Amino acid sequence: MNKIKITVVKKVRHDELIEKYENPIEHECDVKLGQVFFSEHGEMPQGMCVEAWKSIREFAQALAKGGGNFFDGWMKDPKSAMVSCSDGFRPVSFYIEAVE
Numbered sequence: 001m002n003k004i005k006i007t008v009v010k011k012v013r014h015d016e017l018i019e020k021y022e023n024p025i026e027h028e029c030d031v032k033l034g035q036v037f038f039s040e041h042g043e044m045p046q047g048m049c050v051e052a053w054k055s056i057r058e059f060a061q062a063l064a065k066g067g068g069n070f071f072d073g074w075m076k077d078p079k080s081a082m083v084s085c086s087d088g089f090r091p092v093s094f095y096i097e098a099v100e
Contacts, residue, residue: 002079002098004039004060006048008032009082010093018089029090039064052085056094059083063098 008031029049037045042064044053059070059081069078080097 006037008035056083
């Protein structure tokens with residue numbers, strides 16, 4: 001099974017949507033741009049947001065098992081994926097790659 005590297009490559013904040021639709025919250029996503037997580041055996045990395053993991057889990061687990069080439073050549077590196085968490089107010093994009 002491959003080790004999976006998960007890198008935070010982009011964070012976006014949609015203030016106009018937050019103001020219009022979101023109730024006040026006490027805790028926002030605290031991942032940092034450039035932060036790296038490692039998944040062993042396709043398991044959720046320690047410290048990763050559970051909701052973000054739900055969004056990327058299938059891709060990470062497939063890569064951990066040697067899969068890849070998602071959507072017939074979507075990524076330049078077939079052993080990688082670019083997936084965002086499902087937060088419509090503050091989406092975070094993760095670059096997921098199999099590493100040796």
